[in-house]
Amino acid sequence: MRLAWVLGAFVALVVLLAVGLGLDPREVPSPLIGKPAPAFELPLLAAPDKTFSEKDMLGKVWVLNVWASWCAPCLVEHPQITRLAASGATVVGLNYKDAREDAIPWLARNGNPFAASLYDGAGRIALDYGVYGVPETYVIDRKGVIRYKRIGPVTPEILREKVEPLLKELNAAG
Amino acid sequence: MRLASLALCFACGIALAQEDPALEKRVRDLSLELRCLVCQNQTLADSSAPLAVDLRDQVRQQLKAGKSERDVVDFLVARYGDFVLYRPPLKASTVLLWAGPFVLLAVGFAILVLRLRRRPAARPELSEADRARAAKLLE
Secondary structure, eight states: OHHHHHHHHHHHHHHHHHHHHHSOTTOOOOTTTTSBOOOOEEEBSSOTTOEEEGGGGTTSOEEEEEEOTTOHHHHHHHHHHHHHHHTTOEEEEEEESOOHHHHHHHHHHHOOOOSEEEEETTOHHHHHTTOOSSOEEEEEOTTSBEEEEEESOOOHHHIIIIIHHHHHHHHHTO | OHHHHHHHHHHHHHHHHHHOHHHHHHHHHHHTTBBOSSSTTSBTTTOOSHHHHHHHHHHHHHHHTTOOHHHHHHHHHHHHOGGGBSSOOOOGGGHHHHHHHHHHHHHHHHHHHHHHHHSOOOOOOOOHHHHHHHHHHHO
């Protein structure tokens, strides 16, 4: 009887710790989900004299991908972003705290899937988007509302199970 | 190049500190209450991650612009969520966090009380014969 109690408590503790270990403490739920995408007016990566605003995307379902040439996981996720863009999704790149002379060759080397590439050298706009670990990826709907945020690289599973179904749903919603 | 900009950063940090010690103290006091999201168990004041430096700069700029501590905290919570606060507010989603330790304490106390109650009554007194035996053994 006593042994059963101790054993039960032990098993409960193991289950609790196992669940705790399985969770990713880096996945902080974003308060931005369901909120309008923060406004910005940023220069383009390759053409500093031209600017781009989130308002330019109103009426479209789009994906915002925050990346940097110094970020190794960005290179890891790049094939997924490329695949996403190839499937017809509009992906806008936000180059974060990077140098233009590093970022432009990076895109030339690894392929440029972005419909537009924005440059946020100081990371000020990224701060508004709650970026704290590049890469980060946002799905924004026609009304300019953030519907999904991924912190860390987009894996093939996340692309298949989260991003693609959501894009499909948002596009179908008209 | 990197080193130079780092040195520059330190230099302006010191310059700023000298510029307005009262402001720097407010920045530091507030930063101690905020979590660095990159190194999650460090405060914003302790962390030297680039994001922490940026966020401290934001805190400094906003306080300098005349905003209150409350405004700055709201600004950060709107972007990063309650997670940036070392003392999260009491909400439906954080009730367990706040009440958990007290619930555990109550459960522990209840178990203690139950066990004490279930303890068998005091042992019977030694009989006269037992006493004599014990005395003999002790001789």
